[in-house]
Amino acid sequence: MTLPPIFSDSSSDDLLAGLNPEQARAVEYRGPALLIVAGAGSGKTRVLTHRIASLIRSREAWPSQILAITFTNKAAAEMRERVEQLLGQAAEGMWISTFHSACVRILRREAERFGYVKSFTIYDSADSRALLKRIIKDLDLDHLGLTPAGTASRISKLKNELTDVDAFARSASANDPREQAFLEVFRRYSKELARAHAFDFDDLIGQVVFLFRAFPEVAALYQRRFRHILVDEYQDTNHAQYALIRELTRPVEPEVVAAATFEYAPREVAEDGSIPGAGLTVVGDSDQSIYAFRGADIRNITEFERDYPGAEVVMLEQNYRSTQNILSAANAVISNNFDRKAKNLWTGLGEGEKIVGFTGYSGHDEARFIADEIEDLHRDGVGYKDMAVFYRTNAQTRALEEIFIREAIPYRVLGGTKFYERAEIKDAIAYLITVANPFDEYALRRILNSPKRGIGPMTEAQLAAFAEGQEISFRDAMRRAAELGYGPKVRGSILTLSGILDHATSMALTAEGQKPTAVSDILNYILTETGYLDILRASKDPQDEARAENVDELLAVTREFSRNNPESGLVDFLTEVSLVAAADDLDDTSGTVSLMTLHTAKGLEYRAVFITGVEEGLLPHQMSADEAGGPSEERRLFYVGITRAREKLFLSLAMTRAQYGEISVALPSRFLQEIPPELISWKQSPGMVTSREGTQPRALNAQRGGPGGGHGGYSRRSNEPSSSSVGFRGGSSAAVSEPASGNMTSSLQKWREAKRAKAAAQRSGGESAFPNTILGSVQDNGDLELAAGDRVEHSDYGPGVVSAVTGVGTKRIAHVDFEEVGPKKILIKIAPITKVSTDSDGTDSDGTDSDGIGSGSTEASADAES
DNA sequence: TCGAAAGCCATTTTT
DNA sequence: TGGCTTTCGA
Numbered sequence: 087m088t089l090p091p092i093f094s095d096s097s098s099d100d101l102l103a104g105l106n107p108e109q110a111r112a113v114e115y116r117g118p119a120l121l122i123v124a125g126a127g128s129g130k131t132r133v134l135t136h137r138i139a140s141l142i143r144s145r146e147a148w149p150s151q152i153l154a155i156t157f158t159n160k161a162a163a164e165m166r167e168r169v170e171q172l173l174g175q176a177a178e179g180m181w182i183s184t185f186h187s188a189c190v191r192i193l194r195r196e197a198e199r200f201g202y203v204k205s206f207t208i209y210d211s212a213d214s215r216a217l218l219k220r221i222i223k224d225l226d227l228d229h230l231g232l233t234p235a236g237t238a239s240r241i242s243k244l245k246n247e248l249t250d251v252d253a254f255a256r257s258a259s260a261n262d263p264r265e266q267a268f269l270e271v272f273r274r275y276s277k278e279l280a281r282a283h284a285f286d287f288d289d290l291i292g293q294v295v296f297l298f299r300a301f302p303e304v305a306a307l308y309q310r311r312f313r314h315i316l317v318d319e320y321q322d323t324n325h326a327q328y329a330l331i332r333e334l335t336r337p338v339e340p341e342v343v344a345a346a347t348f349e350y351a352p353r354e355v356a357e358d359g360s361i362p363g364a365g366l367t368v369v370g371d372s373d374q375s376i377y378a379f380r381g382a383d384i385r386n387i388t389e390f391e392r393d394y395p396g397a398e399v400v401m402l403e404q405n406y407r408s409t410q411n412i413l414s415a416a417n418a419v420i421s422n423n424f425d426r427k428a429k430n431l432w433t434g435l436g437e438g439e440k441i442v443g444f445t446g447y448s449g450h451d452e453a454r455f456i457a458d459e460i461e462d463l464h465r466d467g468v469g470y471k472d473m474a475v476f477y478r479t480n481a482q483t484r485a486l487e488e489i490f491i492r493e494a495i496p497y498r499v500l501g502g503t504k505f506y507e508r509a510e511i512k513d514a515i516a517y518l519i520t521v522a523n524p525f526d527e528y529a530l531r532r533i534l535n536s537p538k539r540g541i542g543p544m545t546e547a548q549l550a551a552f553a554e555g556q557e558i559s560f561r562d563a564m565r566r567a568a569e570l571g572y573g574p575k576v577r578g579s580i581l582t583l584s585g586i587l588d589h590a591t592s593m594a595l596t597a598e599g600q601k602p603t604a605v606s607d608i609l610n611y612i613l614t615e616t617g618y619l620d621i622l623r624a625s626k627d628p629q630d631e632a633r634a635e636n637v638d639e640l641l642a643v644t645r646e647f648s649r650n651n652p653e654s655g656l657v658d659f660l661t662e663v664s665l666v667a668a669a670d671d672l673d674d675t676s677g678t679v680s681l682m683t684l685h686t687a688k689g690l691e692y693r694a695v696f697i698t699g700v701e702e703g704l705l706p707h708q709m710s711a712d713e714a715g716g717p718s719e720e721r722r723l724f725y726v727g728i729t730r731a732r733e734k735l736f737l738s739l740a741m742t743r744a745q746y747g748e749i750s751v752a753l754p755s756r757f758l759q760e761i762p763p764e765l766i767s768w769k770q771s772p773g774m775v776t777s778r779e780g781t782q783p784r785a786l787n788a789q790r791g792g793p794g795g796g797h798g799g800y801s802r803r804s805n806e807p808s809s810s811s812v813g814f815r816g817g818s819s820a821a822v823s824e825p826a827s828g829n830m831t832s833s834l835q836k837w838r839e840a841k842r843a844k845a846a847a848q849r850s851g852g853e854s855a856f857p858n859t860i861l862g863s864v865q866d867n868g869d870l871e872l873a874a875g876d877r878v879e880h881s882d883y884g885p886g887v888v889s890a891v892t893g894v895g896t897k898r899i900a901h902v903d904f905e906e907v908g909p910k911k912i913l914i915k916i917a918p919i920t921k922v923s924t925d926s927d928g929t930d931s932d933g934t935d936s937d938g939i940g941s942g943s944t945e946a947s948a949d950a951e952s
Numbered sequence: 953t954c955g956a957a958a959g960c961c962a963t964t965t966t967t
Numbered sequence: 968t969g970g971c972t973t974t975c976g977a
Contacts, residue, residue, distance in 0.1 A: 157967080186967055211966075287967060380966060479964055484968090501966080535953095542953050667967060685965045709964055723965080746963070747968035 101136045101143070101172065105129075112400040113137045116146070119394035121320075121387070122369040125431045126416070126729035127407030127691065130369050134316060135165055137367065138180075139172035141314055150179030151313035153334070153364075158667040159184060161318065161689060181312075185327050186665050189290040194657070196297060196304055205522045205657045207284040207529065208664035212507065214238050214275075214286045217528065221274045227267045237271055244272075245288035246324040246381035248295060251276045283525040291326040298333040303346050306338045312364045319689070320370035320390075324381035332393075337363040366394065372427065373420050376685060376723045378715060388427075405431045405729075407691055409438020412735050415761045416728040422760050423718045431729075441761070443768040444738040445754070445775045449485040449699075452740040455769070456696050457489045459736060460679060463694055468734075470496055472693035474680040476727050478705045481745075482698060483681055490679070500682040505640075506663060510622070510633040514640055515663065517612045518605070521590045522656050527560045537621045539579040545572070549580075561587070586615045594656045602655025606644035613637065684727045695731035697724070700739045701752035724757050737766070741775050742913075749915055870914055872900050875925025881918040883907045888925075 102110045109129060112122045113136045124130035138154060141147045156162045162182045170177050181188060190208065197204050209217070218241075219234040244254055251273050258265045279286065285293060298305035315334055317323065323331075338346075340359030355361055370387045378384065391397050405413055413433050420426070442459070446452030460473055475486060475497075483499055490497045505511060513536050519529035535541045552570060553563035565588075567580040590612050596602045613619045622634040647659050680692070684705075699705055705724060710716030728735060737758065742749050754772040768774070872878065876888040878900070886904035891914070898914045912919065 184967070290967090377966075379964075481963070481968095538954080540953070544953085665967070683965060704964095707964055719965095744968075746961095 101140050105133070105136070106404055108400055108402050108404075109133050109136075112402070113140050115398050115400070116365075117396070117398055118363070118365055119390075119397035120365075120367045121390045121394075121397055121399045122367065122402065123399065123429070124369050124371055124402045125405060125429060126371065126374065126726070127405040127433075128402035128431070129404075129406050130318070130402060131161075131165065131168070133402070134318060134367075134369060135168040135172060138165075138169050138314075138316065142169075142173060142177060147313045148179065149177040150181075151311065152177075152180045152182075152316070153188070153312040153314070154180070154182040154316040155185055155188065155318060156182065157184065157319040157322065157689060159187065159665065160667070162187075184665065184667070185323075185330070186287065186290050187661075189294045189330070190661055190665065192294050192297075192308065193285065193290065194661075196301075199301065199304065200297065203283050203523060203525065205283075207282060207519050207523045207526045208290065208661065209279070209284050209286040210664055211238065211242075211287065213284075213528070214241075217278060218271065218275060221271055221278065225267075225270060225274065227271060230264050230267045232264075232267055232271060237268060237275075240268065241272055241275065242286075242288050243381055245286075245292050246326050248292055248326050248329060250292075250296075281525065282527055283523055284528075288326065291324075291330055295326060295329045295333060298330075302339070302342050305333055305336070306342045306346050306361075308334060309336055309338050309364065310361050314365045314367070316367040316369070318369050319374075320368035321372050321375040321384055321387045322370075322377040322382040323386050324377075325383055325386075326381075328383065328386045331366065335363045335366050337361060373423075373429070373722055374688065374726050374729075376688065376719060376726060378719050379713075401429070403429060403431055405433040406435075407732050408433060408729060409435050409733060411438045411440055411765050412728060412731050415441055415735070415765050416725055418762055418765075419721060419728065419757055419760045420725045423721055425718065439734060440767040441735045441737060441765050443758075443766045443771060444736065445768070445770045445772045446738065446740040447742060447775060448749075449482070449740045449743045450489070452698060452738050453485040453489040455738060456486065456698065456736070457493045457495055459696070460495055460694075461493065463734070468693055469677065470679045471677050473696070474682065474687065474690070474692040474694075474730070475696040475698060476682060476684045476687050476730070477698045478684055478707055478723075479699075480683060482704075485744075486681060486698070496676075496678040498676060498678040498680055500680060501686050504666075505636070506666070508633075508636055510637050511640055513618070514609065514613065514637055515660070517587075517590075517616075518609060518656060518660060520587060521594050521608065521612075522660055524559065524561050524591070530560055534583070537616060537618050539583065540576055541579055541583075545576055545580075583616070586612065589615075596655060601652065604644070604648040605656050605659040606641060606648055608656060609641060609644050613641070684723045687730050688726050691730050691732055693732045694734040694736070695727070696736040696738065697727045698738050699743070700724075700737050700755040700758055701743075702755055703752055704743075705755050705757065721757060724755075737761075739772070741772075749913075751915075870921065872898075872914055872921065873925060877922040877925075878902060878919045879922050880904065880910075880912070883910060885922065886910075 101113060105113065109132070112120065112133045122130060122133060124133070134154070138152055141152065142149055154162075154165060156165060162184060166177070166180065166182045169180070169182075181191075183191070193202075193206070194204050197206055215234045215238045218237050222232050222234060222237070244250075249257075251269070254272060255269055258269050260266065279289070298308075312334060315331065317331060337356075338361040343355060343359055343361055368387065368390060372384055372387055375382060375384045375387075386393075391399065408416070410433055413431050417430060421428075444452065444455045446455055456475060460470075463473060464470060477483065477486075480501070487497070487499070489495075506515070513533055516529040516532040519526050520533060523529070531546060534546055548570060549563045549567070550560060552566075553560045556563070556566075558566075561584070564580050564584040567577050567584070570577075572580070590608055593603050593608050593611060619634060619637055622630045622637065625631075644659065647654070647662070651658065680690075684697070697705075706717050706720035710720050713719075739754055739758075740752065742751050744750075758766075758772075872888050872891055874888055874890050877885065878888060879885045880902070883902075883904040884906045886902040888900050888902050889909070890901040892899050892901070899911050900914050900917070900919075901909065901911050903909050
């Protein structure tokens with residue numbers, strides 16, 4: 087690689103070139119602790135990489151004395167690359183990785199100190215949950231409201247606080263049966279993990295902290311090694327991670343220095359014989375803290391100056407990413423969080439285009455809008471890879487994907503149902519784990535009968551009992567299956583599998599100094615010998631074909647891995663696989679639109695960003711409503727989403743959304759109203775979609791008839807001038823339980839009156855007829871029963887007679903002949919209608935089943951998803 | 953032991 | 968809506 091001359095200059099000046107004064111200070115400051123408060127898009131990665139390069143170039147640290155912690159592996163790789171670019175050489179020996187990867191590295195080295203094999207298994211959350219499920223079932227404790235997910239999250243929280251079982255047992259109240267039941271599960275869980283030589287995600291951090299505390303001489307190895315520690319996204323660290331950093335930056339006591347034998351040349355030793363603690367740099371932005379649910383403690387960053395007295399603080403407030411309009415929206419939104427330190431991002435990039443808003447009738451409608459805009463942008467020269475679509479929940483991808491496929495828009499979903507979560511992939515991985523870590527009985531049991539080889543639950547239980555009785559491992563029990571008096575078929579199955587595993591294990595063994603066997607060879611051997619692939623391929627289940635392809639894909643992944651890391655073997659592969667993050671499989675060269683959750687979006691940026699589902703109940707999410715700090719965190723999440731956009735930002739929502747096969751109705755998010763209206767140009771505003779009045783506001787996403795009936799805390803703002811000037815707050819409530827019996831003439835008059843009033847209001851309102859506020863709301867008719875002959879009144883179309891009803895459940899569609907506008911089809915559940923009278927003389931409908939396609943008269947609100 | 957059918961249930965974000 | 972578990976029959 088040829089570098090411009092400036093990069094080979096040994097002076098540090100070029101590292102400051104192009105930086106603003108604050109950034110430069112953050113690069114140059116030398117002292118024990120530095121906090122960089124980096125607003126969104128303020129160039130923190132640049133500052134961090136330049137700082138590392140500066141430390142190395144000035145000889146204040148060797149690359150191997152640098153530890154940089156990032157949030158994802160991708161960010162780590164990128165940072166490494168950028169530092170190497172700055173230095174013009176490979177900066178070998180730098181540890182740039184995530185918390186989890188760094189801890190695994192330490193644990194693998196030190197595992198044997200506390201009785202674990204080096205090849206311990208890493209349990210992801212799904213594995214943990216599966217284990218807990220089993221334990222709860224075994225202990226027969228599910229009646230006390232103990233769910234796998236619930237206990238998993240509670241255990242995770244405890245571990246994040248560095249509370250292990252014993253510590254918890256001390257504080258648990260002895261006379262609360264539920265507490266005791268949980269303790270029992272927790273204890274068993276810890277025991278099973280240890281037995282399987284496995285760590286869960288939280289252990290990876292916590293165990294390192296315990297290790298350091300229990301073995302000061304081990305801690306000293308790392309305290310001595312790392313002279314500078316840099317932590318990115320510090321606002322999302324939890325207590326365990328905080329403690330880990332504290333341990334790593336602790337000075338090494340003189341007596342430990344004296345007693346230790348270090349394998350590297352010692353770092354400088356102070357006069358008193360100690361080794362000073364490492365310098366710490368943390369970077370973060372409390373406005374972007376979005377992982378409190380996972381135990382992140384915002385105080386780690388807000389109280390940094392207290393934790394590290396004398397720490398220098400640098401504020402980066404100039405944004406280099408977004409246009410002013412986008413930034414103003416972001417600032418306006420986040421300023422609604424009361425408990426934050428004021429901070430104002432500014433940009434020199436100019437005003438830019440307005441934010442585009444869109445309100446769809448349904449999730450599909452919204453998706454179609456997005457697809458159209460993406461195509462427009464693409465025609466205007468914006469590459470697909472420069473666009474991203476964000477959503478709050480993974481379930482929202484479905485509608486988007488359907489449209490994207492139909493419109494042939496290349497896209498890629500990050501995270502979500504991950505490749506490694508598929509059953510066939512988990513099976514294959516379980517085989518590899520069984521080979522790597524013979525203690526992991528759960529992996530072994532998973533593949534015992536997969537592919538089907540006639541070893542059912544009965545046989546499995548017998549083997550387990552035999553193993554326990556003989557005090558041997560499950561694996562040994564399999565080897566001695568002949569002693570169990572099975573029929574020839576079962577015995578043969580067990581022994582064959584056992585033999586395959588033994589051989590695979592011998593393949594994986596590598597002599598000292600020898601290159602490890604390629605993972606692909608091991609996997610290929612297993613898949614061939616067990617017939618796993620052949621059986622999938624021969625299956626008549628059409629899904630098995632896809633499964634076989636997935637397994638092939640995994641084989642390709644292993645080959646790729648061996649090619650890229652010829653020095654790495656089976657265990658390294660398994661480690662990498664367990665620690666992939668959603669954002670890691672982002673490929674910048676892919677040329678596809680990226681779809682991801684708002685959480686995954688953190689740290690990324692795109693020229694054009696679509697934030698979808700900006701609705702009450704979704705963003706902010708329902709679940710966050712009664713969590714302490716929940717609404718604030720949701721707002722930060724929205725803020726993170728907004729600030730990912732460089733040039734174009736689209737905010738969209740849907741008035742109805744298919745959820746669990748039901749259609750539910752939503753209100754626009756409160757966050758929308760926090761954005762100054764002049765920043766948004768609505769292609770279709772909520773007001774345009776719900777341009778009707780006189781219906782009961784009702785947030786369908788809120789629990790119907792639920793406690794409080796508070797509609798998810800949404801405070802309606804329909805008393806604002808724009809909507810009250812409509813002047814029609816009709817008494818025609820949507821309370822369908824009391825069908826208004828009325829005479830037609832007067833209701834028609836009333837309707838015309840209302841229509842005039844509304845039109846007048848819109849004329850006088852001009853542009854602001856569709857401001858960024860919410861007019862009315864979508865009506866929910868619940869289970870309104872309609873039949874042919876019924877008279878209804880529609881707030882836009884006026885009175886009409888039902889000619890037929892088709893569809894079922896929430897998707898029932900009424901075919902109505904309106905007096906004013908003729909025949910229309912409307913979705914009963916959400917149409918702004920009221921039943922006026924029931925068909926009394928049994929008028930039968932004609933053309934009962936004329937389908938809506940092609941008739942062109944299907945009202946938009948009937949455009950519901952199926 | 954296994955497959956199909958039927959009910960049931962949950963649905964936030966993730967290293 | 969669909970993924971998952973349970974149930975039932977072979």
